[in-house]
Every structure is written in structure tokens, then in C-alpha cells.
Amino acid sequence: MRYDYWVIRYVPDPIRGEFVNIGVIAGWDDDWSFRRVNNLRRAARLGGSPILTSSFLRRIEEAIESGLESVESSLADHRSSFDRGEVEDLRTRMNSIVQLSEPRPVLAATSEEAADLAYELMIVDSDASVSHRSRTRVVHRLRDAFELNSELVRHVARFQVAAVGSQETSVDFAVRDGIVHQMSQVWAFDVKNTRHLQTQIQAWNYLLGLLRDDGGRLASRSGRDIVSIPRDVEVNAVFTSPDNAAGEAQFEIAKEGWERLGVQVIPSSDAGLIIEEAERLLQDSSRT
The missing domain is CATH 3.40.1350 (Trna Endonuclease; Chain: A, domain 1)
Structure with missing residues (x-):
């Protein structure tokens, strides 16, 4: 069966266009799943400045975490009636440092399998990918x-x-x-x-x-x-x-x-x- 997935990205500076993939949403009809990285350090270090302190990195992580929580809570709050339109609306509204990509198709038996496949393909996460x-x-x-x-x-x-x-x-x-x-x-x-x-x-x-x-x-x-x-x-x-x-x-x-x-x-x-x-x-x- 065909499912669609959206990649959740951390985009610290839209002008530079640099980003790190930090999660995925996958689904179709009334079957939806969400995956996210366990460790945000890789995203927080985007830019690689050696002068960034641990406390500053932590503030960046907290900002990313807040964006991810808004995605997860939106999915959880509307799970029974969640559909493609909800995701597209979320994508339109998410224009800060956490954004959603355009949807892409994937063949899978369920949204959980679709999310697993998309996650493995699109996300680098040493804690979770294994x-x-x-x-x-x-x-x-x-x-x-x-x-x-x-x-x-x-x-x-x-x-x-x-x-x-x-x-x-x-x-x-x-x-x-x-x-x-x-x-x-x-x-x-x-x-x-x-x-x-x-x-x-x-x-x-x-x-x-x-x-x-x-x-x-x-x-x-x-x-x-x-x-x-x-x-x-x-x-x-x-x-x-x-x-x-x-x-x-x-x-x-x-x-x-x-x-x-x-x-x-x-x-x-x-x-x-x-x-x-x-x-x-x-x-x-x-x-x-």
C-alpha cells in the first residue's frame, strides 16, 4: 500500500538553506505514525562553530525540542481524525527553525512500517536507527x-x-x-x-x-x-x-x-x- 511521509527538519537559517533531518511523519487515511531522533546534539551543532558553549548548545536543543513537541502533540490530539490535510496545514504553519518537507511516497503495510523505512532512509541517529x-x-x-x-x-x-x-x-x-x-x-x-x-x-x-x-x-x-x-x-x-x-x-x-x-x-x-x-x-x- 502507498503511504506518504514528511521529513521534519531543523533549519537554523533559511537563507543559508542548511538543515538536519530530525524526524518523520508517515501515514494515509486514518493510519499515522511519528518518529524522531533521540539525540539532538548533531542538529544543535549545525554550523560547527568551536566557540559555542555547552549551555548555548543546550538552548538550541531546547528550541528544537519545543518544535518537535508541537508536532507530536498535534498528531496525538487529532489522531482519531488526523489526515493529509492536517499535515499540510502543519507544514504551512511550521516556518520557524523546525519545518516539514514536501510529502514523498513509500510502499509499506502500515504507517509504522512506512515511518521505519522513511526514518532509516532519511535520518542519521546513532541512538535510534539501529x-x-x-x-x-x-x-x-x-x-x-x-x-x-x-x-x-x-x-x-x-x-x-x-x-x-x-x-x-x-x-x-x-x-x-x-x-x-x-x-x-x-x-x-x-x-x-x-x-x-x-x-x-x-x-x-x-x-x-x-x-x-x-x-x-x-x-x-x-x-x-x-x-x-x-x-x-x-x-x-x-x-x-x-x-x-x-x-x-x-x-x-x-x-x-x-x-x-x-x-x-x-x-x-x-x-x-x-x-x-x-x-x-x-x-x-x-x-x-
């Missing part, structure tokens, strides 16, 4: 494994929304046949700044806690094709291994929560086990 690339690679590898299995492929749904009441979270893969038998989500811990990752995991775990109590429902992002999720559904957390202390600490916290929720914690190198288990679950279901 995580986005590794997560995208694992998601694509799992997708290919499901698609190569003729018994599973028609039962697999990608990038769905799991919900309990008004609470929702994303699901990378769901295996279903009347009900949902298996859900799998990919997490990348090879990142220096774990703030955004921690928030995502907390929200995902909260929804799983509700689901374990009451069951839930699974639907496409458009809200169609709703399938029930039983309380005892198999849930997999597929992870890429952390490569630093911050990632290791966050992984231990996440693993503890997943174990309490009955989540299978699977390294990305063993993701093939998910395919085997999905086959077994469907076979057991067909015999009952």
Missing part, C-alpha cells in the same frame, strides 16, 4: 516465514489492533481461525535511549493485563473484521538482544512483566519456533 532497522528486519523475516507456510498464510493477519474496552495496542502478527490463537510482537532492545521503548512496553503490558482478565477483540486498523481474543491466547514477545547497559536494564524489566503475564519471551534468532507453534495450535483447533 533499533528501527533491527526491528524491521525481524518483522520482515517473520512475515516471510508465515507467507512461505501454505497451511498458515491464510490464517495470519499483520499489524492488527488488540483492544479491551477502549484500551488498544498494536499487534505485529496474529494467527486466527474463528478466534485468535496466537499473537506476536517484535521488540528491539539494541538502542541507547530506552525512554520511548519503555513507554511502548508499559502500554502493551497494560493491555495484556486487561486481556488476561476479560479477553478482548482483534481488528484491522480500519476497525473491520473483528475477531475475539480469548484470555488464554498465546502471546509472544520476540526480541533483539540489547547491546548496552541501558538496553539490558530495560530488557530485564520487560522480561519480568512478560513472565507475570504468561508471555513467551523468544529471541529473534529462534523466531521460527513461532511458526511451528502456530501450526500446532491450528491443528489442535481443527480437531476440537
Whole structure:
């Protein structure tokens, strides 16, 4: 499917025309995602003057941060009704040091994948780019494994929304046949700044806690094709291994929560086990 993406740029002096890409917005219709750099130092140093002090650099960073927050809050405040017109209006209004580029097309399955692809292509961010690339690679590898299995492929749904009441979270893969038998989500811990990752995991775990109590429902992002999720559904957390202390600490916290929720914690190198288990679950279901 075609999505559009807009690059968020730091432009300290429009006359010089120099800029640094610091984030992306990607979406189409009612499916939108936002990515931003974790470290603004590269943007703050644009110009390379050796006389800039740390405090002055910090003030520049704060100005950029303020611009990014306005983008993020606008997306969050209007998420249910956000559309291309909203982004174009935002682009018109953002004419200070943080600006939006013209839209460009990208082919992807969801806005999250579109944002990941655009981010990897357009952004230099030593803290975050590794995580986005590794997560995208694992998601694509799992997708290919499901698609190569003729018994599973028609039962697999990608990038769905799991919900309990008004609470929702994303699901990378769901295996279903009347009900949902298996859900799998990919997490990348090879990142220096774990703030955004921690928030995502907390929200995902909260929804799983509700689901374990009451069951839930699974639907496409458009809200169609709703399938029930039983309380005892198999849930997999597929992870890429952390490569630093911050990632290791966050992984231990996440693993503890997943174990309490009955989540299978699977390294990305063993993701093939998910395919085997999905086959077994469907076979057991067909015999009952």
C-alpha cells in the first residue's frame, strides 16, 4: 500500500538553506505514525562553530525540542481524525527553525512500517536507527516465514489492533481461525535511549493485563473484521538482544512483566519456533 511521509527538519537559517533531518511523519487515511531522533546534539551543532558553549548548545536543543513537541502533540490530539490535510496545514504553519518537507511516497503495510523505512532512509541517529532497522528486519523475516507456510498464510493477519474496552495496542502478527490463537510482537532492545521503548512496553503490558482478565477483540486498523481474543491466547514477545547497559536494564524489566503475564519471551534468532507453534495450535483447533 502507498503511504506518504514528511521529513521534519531543523533549519537554523533559511537563507543559508542548511538543515538536519530530525524526524518523520508517515501515514494515509486514518493510519499515522511519528518518529524522531533521540539525540539532538548533531542538529544543535549545525554550523560547527568551536566557540559555542555547552549551555548555548543546550538552548538550541531546547528550541528544537519545543518544535518537535508541537508536532507530536498535534498528531496525538487529532489522531482519531488526523489526515493529509492536517499535515499540510502543519507544514504551512511550521516556518520557524523546525519545518516539514514536501510529502514523498513509500510502499509499506502500515504507517509504522512506512515511518521505519522513511526514518532509516532519511535520518542519521546513532541512538535510534539501529533499533528501527533491527526491528524491521525481524518483522520482515517473520512475515516471510508465515507467507512461505501454505497451511498458515491464510490464517495470519499483520499489524492488527488488540483492544479491551477502549484500551488498544498494536499487534505485529496474529494467527486466527474463528478466534485468535496466537499473537506476536517484535521488540528491539539494541538502542541507547530506552525512554520511548519503555513507554511502548508499559502500554502493551497494560493491555495484556486487561486481556488476561476479560479477553478482548482483534481488528484491522480500519476497525473491520473483528475477531475475539480469548484470555488464554498465546502471546509472544520476540526480541533483539540489547547491546548496552541501558538496553539490558530495560530488557530485564520487560522480561519480568512478560513472565507475570504468561508471555513467551523468544529471541529473534529462534523466531521460527513461532511458526511451528502456530501450526500446532491450528491443528489442535481443527480437531476440537
